[in-house]
Amino acid sequence: MLRIAFATSDRQTVNLHFGGAEALMLYDVAPGQADLVGFMEFPKAEQEGETTRVGLTGTDKDKVIPKLDFVQECAAVYAASIGASSIRRLMALGVQPIIVDEGHDIIDLLNEVSLAIVHGGLPWVDKAKARAEAAKTQPTLSGIEPARHDLITSIDD
Template sequence: MSDVNRKEVRVAVASKDRLQINEHFGHADAFHVYQVGPAGVVYLEERQVEHYCQGGYGDEDKREVILRALADCSALFVARVGDGPRERLERAGIQAVDDYPYAQVETALQSWYQESGRA
């Protein structure tokens, strides 16, 4: 497929340092948003949220705020995500990706983009 036909997608990453995918969904206070496409990976912004996990259980109101904050993203990359949040993300049209825990962000995003068939 030529580069002209490839689609750019917006994704979010749970990361403490913007270097690695090293944050659990429920513990993230911010998500880093990237544009991924044929030209590579471009950092766009940080989106602040209140973390979802409240000492062993999840706060549903906070999860809904997180879903709204990520509504324009196709995927969310996390080190780990529970089944409940994963299902809710999927219903919102956001793919929960935990296949790259502790991987370098840009490398993981490029690999996912190539493997997902979007490239």
């Protein structure tokens, strides 16, 4: 399953610039299905100055930070336009920025991702699947593999 974000004002098409997006939709996409898992509207904000926050630049009034926070668990973000700074910031989070023609149907893009999960054909989908699979096999607790132990339930055991 991959989580995908779309910059949209009408909930049907990709029709917004990422940085200036007034709304983003999140879908979890698996072979043959897509589940809407999030929708957030963003107030218009003016960017003021720069500061460092988790390796990214911007301030609390930076209009992109709330969007980055919202999409940080996504494999990709589709938008009608994405500025160079936002592209760098998305990539730093491990989120693939994807620019499509304004008015592109979200359902068509979801179908494309679903097919790519099964059959390949979109390099970013292959990379996202590999990352997700690697995360499942990563050891936890500083190199200690998770383990289950059967424990006694009485002193007679």
